[in-house]
Amino acid sequence: MTAAIVGRNPLRFRVDDREYTVAELAAPDGEFALVIDGVRVTGHRHDAGDRVFVRIAGRTFVVPRAGRAAGAAGAASRGELRAEMPGRVVRHHARPGQRVAAGDPLVTVESMKLQLVIAADRDAIVAALPVAEHATFDRGDVLASLEDDA
Amino acid sequence: MTAAIVGRNPLRFRVDDREYTVAELAAPDGEFALVIDGVRVTGHRHDAGDRVFVRIAGRTFVVPRAGRAAGAAGAASRGELRAEMPGRVVRHHARPGQRVAAGDPLVTVESMKLQLVIAADRDAIVAALPVAEHATFDRGDVLASLEDDA
């Protein structure tokens, strides 16, 4: 059971084969406020990296985030890992066509003087690493694309 | 009574004609821990922009900060306003030679898709606006330099 975006304007998520219309309201640090199918839902939330803690209605839930990419990239759409800020590719750790497991390193990038490793967010086959080693990229550029191992 | 840096390695401040050797220790958010002339001093601190709240030894002090520059730049040395992140100059609001008051806008910049106004941090005369309108700049570049109106 994970939530996937299936529409924008209005924002819609699919969870467990059901779709929900979602609007986000402002909330203080550590909290969230959503309107889901017209019902206001508020609670506390903390992103602990590999898992997200969510507290709603007096219950705390821990939602694991499988193969979350550390640092400067994540899965914008299911197949693509995009850069969150401009930078330079330092090294490739995989080749197109290679089978990788969730968490395997794909690319090391340097942004704002920090080196960050972009990792696979699921078990997959590397489709492409569009930015060559030592080449620079801009925010939003695709750093790696994956395809399902099927 | 304000504190000015008069030395580094070790860090030294001058306050009210006396000099103090200062070391900073790690501290949680909202707190500070210093060693001043060998004595550990801890407390809470909040930067409210135009004034800093400092709580030490059960007393709260409010330290005004005259003519502080808002936004993405500040006075690295007394005459220069430098960029804190890369960006592009959108517009100049003053010309070299012009007399400005503390808080007057000098340059509007765009960084990371946000527009920010760099303002004068004191009453002064604009010495230079080294980055032209629409030109890009890097972190640390001088965006404006001021000279005393004397």
Added chain:
Amino acid sequence: MVRKVLVANRGEIACRVMRTLRELGIASVAVYHVTDRHAPHVALADERIELRHAVPVSAYLDAGQLLAACTATGADALHPGYGFLSESAGFAEACARAGVVFIGPSPEAMRLVGDKLSARALAARVGAPVSPAVTIEDDGRSAAALGFPLLIKAAAGGGGKGMRIVRGPGELAAQVALARSEAERYFGDPRVYAEPLIERPRHLEVQVLGDGRGGAIALGTRDCSIQRRHQKLIEEAPAQGVPAGLVDAALAIARAARYGNAGTVEFVVAPDGRYQFLEVNARLQVEHPVTERVTGWDLVAAQLAIAAGEPLPAPPAIHGCAIECRICAEEPEHAFRPATGRIGVLRLPAGDGVRVDSGVREGQEVTAAYDSLLLKLVVHGASRPEALERMQRALAELVVLGVATNADYLARLIASAPFQRGDVHTQLIAEHPLPAAPPPPALGAAVEIAAALADPEVRRAAFAIPEPYASIGGFRN
């Protein structure tokens, strides 16, 4: 028993009422103006309804929107808190018409005690001492017979508004005119009266619960003499040196008024021990927690029980001493004028015997739109000295940065000899300004250095590290 209560208030009192509702298994509805959308009382409630108004404070005074919110949420009762509409007989009547239980006294009792002249008459009728007062219908010369100094008050008044001190016949007419115009402006009622001024009085009050049928019990006394601008700043329970007969007088007044629900009967006590009836506050008071701490009772739960028609319990025993400090956004060194700012750092005291009733959170903007009360520190100890030590400890632990508060001033006041001795009166603050001592040089320098090192530019000059990475996330190291 009610099932869902709309809390027609904000800040600490709204939070405090909701906590009891939750313990009783009663649903709560918050109302809020958009400026309060991140306020704690909105987060604490089970449901929330926005009140729309151009003026924030007016939103909470809008009877129509409040009753519409009751209808929309199915709330079968309304708790008014204090201030706002809590003492409006008209609003209580509107609630009754709408089928919503108003948690408070009946409109009739509110009207009776809300008018100072009818309340005085009632008190006199049951034998409570009242000041020799003169209703002023002329330019003031009718009051001169009382002698000077005189106090002029608004008949419809309360909270110190419309009150003027007259020290001699020369200023009488001018002050009467001023008092009338203030009374008209604040209360829509220009009637004023005069009474002899008692110098350096104590303000004592009795917490009562009435059943609305002529029964009432007392939950002990409070001393609320520490005031600034006629508003209380520190309260304690029980009061020391309560004159004989004062508590009985309060009960007689509550019974004669057929007072229902929680109320407070206030008295002024002269240095020689003589006392006079002052007024009745027909609501839960800001300072009710000190009574809760020495009785062990929950006054909001008691209000709900009375509203449900339950009989009054036997009066409670009093244990130890409780003290409350009102922590306000204000500047004691500038005549306690209200202060504004964003609360950047908020650390609340904890530990045994310390209760914090807070209506604010870190990150919250404190504006002039609302009352300056941020939170209340309430301590309880086995004795007054123990409670005082505990309050000093709580004040030392409290950290509110980003807006000026009276916390340091309160610590100096509590440490002062008159307060420690219990030698208090309502003019104490005015007579003892207690300015902060200038910091010793080492402390002053530490403050300046710590403040300088808050500045990213100073930090860069000092340490030459890229600041974004040094300050984002977790602890700096």
Added chain:
Amino acid sequence: MVRKVLVANRGEIACRVMRTLRELGIASVAVYHVTDRHAPHVALADERIELRHAVPVSAYLDAGQLLAACTATGADALHPGYGFLSESAGFAEACARAGVVFIGPSPEAMRLVGDKLSARALAARVGAPVSPAVTIEDDGRSAAALGFPLLIKAAAGGGGKGMRIVRGPGELAAQVALARSEAERYFGDPRVYAEPLIERPRHLEVQVLGDGRGGAIALGTRDCSIQRRHQKLIEEAPAQGVPAGLVDAALAIARAARYGNAGTVEFVVAPDGRYQFLEVNARLQVEHPVTERVTGWDLVAAQLAIAAGEPLPAPPAIHGCAIECRICAEEPEHAFRPATGRIGVLRLPAGDGVRVDSGVREGQEVTAAYDSLLLKLVVHGASRPEALERMQRALAELVVLGVATNADYLARLIASAPFQRGDVHTQLIAEHPLPAAPPPPALGAAVEIAAALADPEVRRAAFAIPEPYASIGGFRN
């Protein structure tokens, strides 16, 4: 009276001791391992000394460094808290040799009650019921005469360590060997003894204060039957259904031991009401706040008064009911195994009758280096039902995110019928796992959507705004 106290502990108990020291005007010294440099107890103290050791927990057990810290800071007394060196007679002696007042019983009394066999003998001598026990010096067959099931315990033991249940003769020799090796490992003393196992017992205890000269008073009872892994999770005061004679037995033991300072005499109560002496805990207990709440006494202040040689006061009256929940970093659904993580969000409950003794702060890393206790929720109410409602409210307000805790489990446990009835025993948790119900679909979807929207990439896909600006500083909007 002492002037400066070194608190040889960490976490909530160090904070709690320091708060009383501050109220009494006594300076406090914190000790800390570098891993605790940002911990609340270090910030709360007047002075602080770092203890150096490769193993964090060993730093707090290093008698030499602790006494050197007393010398360096001029501390004239030491409060050991609980755990660590609090029950080490050798350390208490070392303090005395160094001229530092150890806030606790005398080394002699500690030794007498610390050894389970000598404590049992003492209890039997004053007529307190003790179990028919057999000291095992062979492979266990000497214990078989007691019948089965049996409990094997370490003579030097405590806290459930070295304890083994033997259900039949076949496993006796193996379990004795295991118990011996655990006893040797934990306590450096392989002596073990056997006693008949009481099924489903309650754990009741008496808080005593002794003057060290044969005088002692009782501060009422506590029920600490709710345990997991032989460790207490929920405690309440006073205990219900206390067998006649139990409190007097506790006092007789404390007096015969010439026990000085605060201590606890523990008993096991069988379902039929018969009770047996269990052990004496020669220190302040984790659960002491429930006794503070029902007596109104400050037990740390009482410890300091006794250490200063003051006479014992008259025993206190007991008011209402107090309950404590230990909030631990652990996973109830995985046999309560300890959990680790960084506390990213921490919101503590507040309001009337709620006390929080916390040893953690937001941003703090919770590691396996220390005990899993994060904080204690303590509530007080006029009755047990009122206290239970208040605890549920406090648990609902508590937010700890970033590390798994037992808070939700405790809420389910308190809501369960046996606990509500007070039908508790030490095996209740083991017999009632109380798993969380799966969330209803709408709630489950809300959790997933809220979690997804915590991800910057999902946010970008959803809103297409530059995330750094959306999340830095103040409220998102």
